[in-house]
Amino acid sequence: MTTPRKVTSLDVAKRAGVSRSAVSRVFTPGASVSARTANKVREAADALGYRPNVLARAMLTGKSKIIGLVVAYLDNHFYPTMLELLSEALERQGYHVLVFMASHSASDIEDVVSQILDYQVDGLVLASVALSSDLADRCRASGVPVVLFNRMLETDGELAVVSDNRAGGRMAAEHLVQLGRTRIGHIAGWEGASTQRDREAGFMEGLRTASLGLFAREVGDFRLPRAQDAARRMFDTDTRPDAVFVANDYMAFGVMDVLRAEFGLSVPEDVAVIGFDDVPAAAWPAYALTTIRQDTQAMVAATVDALMAEIDGETFASPSPLPVTLVKRRSA
Amino acid sequence: MTTPRKVTSLDVAKRAGVSRSAVSRVFTPGASVSARTANKVREAADALGYRPNVLARAMLTGKSKIIGLVVAYLDNHFYPTMLELLSEALERQGYHVLVFMASHSASDIEDVVSQILDYQVDGLVLASVALSSDLADRCRASGVPVVLFNRMLETDGELAVVSDNRAGGRMAAEHLVQLGRTRIGHIAGWEGASTQRDREAGFMEGLRTASLGLFAREVGDFRLPRAQDAARRMFDTDTRPDAVFVANDYMAFGVMDVLRAEFGLSVPEDVAVIGFDDVPAAAWPAYALTTIRQDTQAMVAATVDALMAEIDGETFASPSPLPVTLVKRRSA
DNA sequence: CACTGTCTTGCAAACGCATGCAGGGGGAGA
DNA sequence: TCTCCCCCTGCATGCGTTTGCAAGACAGTG
Known part of the structure; x- marks a missing residue:
């Protein structure tokens, strides 16, 4: 068993003959690095198989690049479809989906949300799940934007994307x-x-x-x-x-x-x-x-728009209910 | 907008009149803490709404408590079912599932796995996806146990759970x-x-x-x-x-x-x-x-057994193919 | 009362990275 | 050639934890 010691930015730095900061900057889009060092660093990184540790980065920046999804009925095909679309859309933005099953007792949704927050998710989408409004408060208190998918709350003010x-x-x-x-x-x-x-x-x-x-x-x-x-x-x-x-x-x-x-x-x-x-x-x-x-595509699009906006600190109003269409087949 | 400053273990420590270490130990099962301080700490933690930051913990311990799942066809109901079962089973063990869509080009599976490793997942399950064996090597090099679900590799030695x-x-x-x-x-x-x-x-x-x-x-x-x-x-x-x-x-x-x-x-x-x-x-x-x-239940059970064992450092042999049964209905 | 052993507890270092700050180097302009 | 300025880079610090180590507290024993 080879010891799988993790290769850190310091290793890359040493090999490239630069400082850790330089390495970090190379992997931070929009940072100021000369082309020459960027090349050296990239080369060393490739050779060593280095990739930045998302978790460590998350600690500093406070952005974990993960979105929590709590979902109840996966046997209703509407939700797997939604999950697939959502995951793909988020991946395109550099995010990923952490799944939480709210399967059964409606009460442990409380518990589930706590667990989610432990992961420092950047956002939360609740699909088909009843969110008590004080729970919503707790999330907002943690600074985590939450959007309800296919559900609305009485007490509005909650971000919700629904069809008409x-x-x-x-x-x-x-x-x-x-x-x-x-x-x-x-x-x-x-x-x-x-x-x-x-x-x-x-x-x-x-x-x-x-x-x-x-x-x-x-x-x-x-x-x-x-x-x-x-x-x-x-x-x-x-x-x-x-x-x-x-x-x-x-x-x-x-x-x-x-x-x-x-x-x-x-x-x-x-x-x-x-x-x-x-x-x-x-x-x-x-x-x-x-x-x-229901236009699932549009619904998830609205969802990620809302999430991204809220994560960027903008406040985002719930989009108006998305249009639905009657599709006639043979059952009626 | 209230400032949602994060409440850290230090805050709790101060309020309870103890050190950070004490707080940490209270939340670490099996650590040596007196009942008295444990109570003080728990009280303070509740008052402040403190919960340990999983990410920070992950950095030290190297265990992120997250399992990566890459999955291809979510429209085939076999996989949502499997996902639901898997997620529930892992939650019971304190883990959660990070989803990755391997939707399309088989080549970017390479890319997907890289992204997964960036999250320092503790394990990886590949459902219905062809894993090149050098990719498997890279995962093992990173010390991440990977188990194939419903797929086997020519070159065995890979952990795989399949039906017969x-x-x-x-x-x-x-x-x-x-x-x-x-x-x-x-x-x-x-x-x-x-x-x-x-x-x-x-x-x-x-x-x-x-x-x-x-x-x-x-x-x-x-x-x-x-x-x-x-x-x-x-x-x-x-x-x-x-x-x-x-x-x-x-x-x-x-x-x-x-x-x-x-x-x-x-x-x-x-x-x-x-x-x-x-x-x-x-x-x-x-x-x-x-x-x-296929006994999906048994398959995911075997999968999490394998994962847990490998995470604990034990090496685990692929279970033998799980038994299948003919269920007669009317189509034949 | 002194000594030893067992529990608790705090200190400080570490995990891997990002980023403000200040200094160094080089190019451009005069 | 000199000056100014800007672009790069390194240093050091901090993010929120866990954990080895050593010291303190306390009880039990002779």
């Missing part, structure tokens, strides 16, 4: 009534989520405009089994809905499955189904799910 | 012949992957045992569109296969879609389809995909 969920809900309703459906149900996600509330509010608006009421309502909590139970409850009845707006695609798949497999209903003939998100699988022919598309 | 892909391939073949299928095709993943080679090798073995040959073969590179093209090529012919083994579930979904939607074939009546992985969607009634299940 209300408009999306309205579009869903309009599409369904335009199709001539009248017995329209809704399967809700977790009711603590602003996303859910806005989507449903918009949906109700849309129905009301058409002088329709909600025919049935169940809640699926954004979880697959719960959504399926919700569907079972909703359709185990004499007069069934002829359309249902499901609060996200992930649940919609589960709902379509029980409609077809357990009730022998066909979509969209017997019942139209419309989802929300437009995750990749929505386009798969097996579901061909009509849905309200 | 060969056995899995064999099981797929056996199941298909047992079903009486005779014109059996294979849609391969990326041929650079050991996973692919092993699955196919096992599959061929299984066919050979039954005195059958491969009826058709196309490659889908583990990507959805490519897999669909592969399926089109394979079935746009007079005598079609009556069964196909697809190298992973993700591609299998795409294949089933084109078979049904474009060729009007029904699965499994016209053609039996069998996949590999058993991702959650495989259980969805729309696909009800018969598949070879």
Whole structure:
């Protein structure tokens, strides 16, 4: 076992016949170094395999170049997609993503955030997670910018990037009534989520405009089994809905499955189904799910813009809700 | 804007009337501190909201408590699942996951690994990514244990955790012949992957045992569109296969879609389809995909065992390939 | 009471780097 | 050739910890 002694800037300096400072400057963009020493240093660095230690640098500058991401449901494909985009976008800016699972108890989110702060992250994005506002305060007290992704807080003032969920809900309703459906149900996600509330509010608006009421309502909590139970409850009845707006695609798949497999209903003939998100699988022919598309790309772009601005000390206002679009497929 | 000055161990020390060392020791399990000072310190720490700076600690101890994960396809649900499990398992050990996307060009994997090492990660897991062996050398030279997840290297000696892909391939073949299928095709993943080679090798073995040959073969590179093209090529012919083994579930979904939607074939009546992985969607009634299940749970468990052992300086032998199981659903 | 042994505790050095400050060297202009 | 100025460079300090070392406190024993 060879001793893997770390090669430090001092090693490079000695080999190049310069001082540590010179080495440091070579690796600090925008520092004043002559081309000659820069070359010597780079050469020595290559020979020794030297690369600056991000952690040490972080101590001095206070910038760790890492962004914490806390995420809850990785089984809903919306989030892996978001993670991929986010990570790539941040890498382009020289940042990287440290992942934290907020999987279960909503209370230990407290704990999770503490752990994150221990890593001196430069920023924090909370995806699909309820942030108590005093927690937000604590983060801001630590000087860590936090942006909520796909969630909003009552108490605004928090940086949040969201789609125009209300408009999306309205579009869903309009599409369904335009199709001539009248017995329209809704399967809700977790009711603590602003996303859910806005989507449903918009949906109700849309129905009301058409002088329709909600025919049935169940809640699926954004979880697959719960959504399926919700569907079972909703359709185990004499007069069934002829359309249902499901609060996200992930649940919609589960709902379509029980409609077809357990009730022998066909979509969209017997019942139209419309989802929300437009995750990749929505386009798969097996579901061909009509849905309200969130522009994930734009959402993460807005997220990193916000982060970068806040990190640079500028204060950044939450962008207005991002536009969504109805994508018609065969399920409605 | 309040100045968010960081609260350091010195602040706590002063408030508690002790030295920095005392504070440090309180937060270092197994250090020698009297109960009395421990209480004073903890009290002061709570009052000030002090938490040790992981980065500073990392500098001294050389342990950053972060594990780098480089991952390629997040659209294949196998990997988000794995990420979730891995992150949770590591959090339980006090580690966290720093994500790196190896998205595209296989060459910049070189670059990615360099970036990772800059963060002084304590370990590295490469999921579904081809590691050149000199790259592996460089990591080991830096003293960073690396474990390959779901991939093996020709030159063994690398730590790798894989399923028994060969056995899995064999099981797929056996199941298909047992079903009486005779014109059996294979849609391969990326041929650079050991996973692919092993699955196919096992599959061929299984066919050979039954005195059958491969009826058709196309490659889908583990990507959805490519897999669909592969399926089109394979079935746009007079005598079609009556069964196909697809190298992973993700591609299998795409294949089933084109078979049904474009060729009007029904699965499994016209053609039996069998996949590999058993991702959650495989259980969805729309696909009800018969598949070879990888025990993701066991795989990540083995991965963190390996990491922890190597970090503790023990050398750890690659575990033997983990058992897979055939899960029969309706597609075959 | 003196001595020894066991716990605690503080001191100071180290980890690897960035950066303000001041000094040195060289080029340009006269 | 001399002066001035600017560009480079080295020195030293600090970032927030951990940890070996040695000294202090205290109890127990003879």
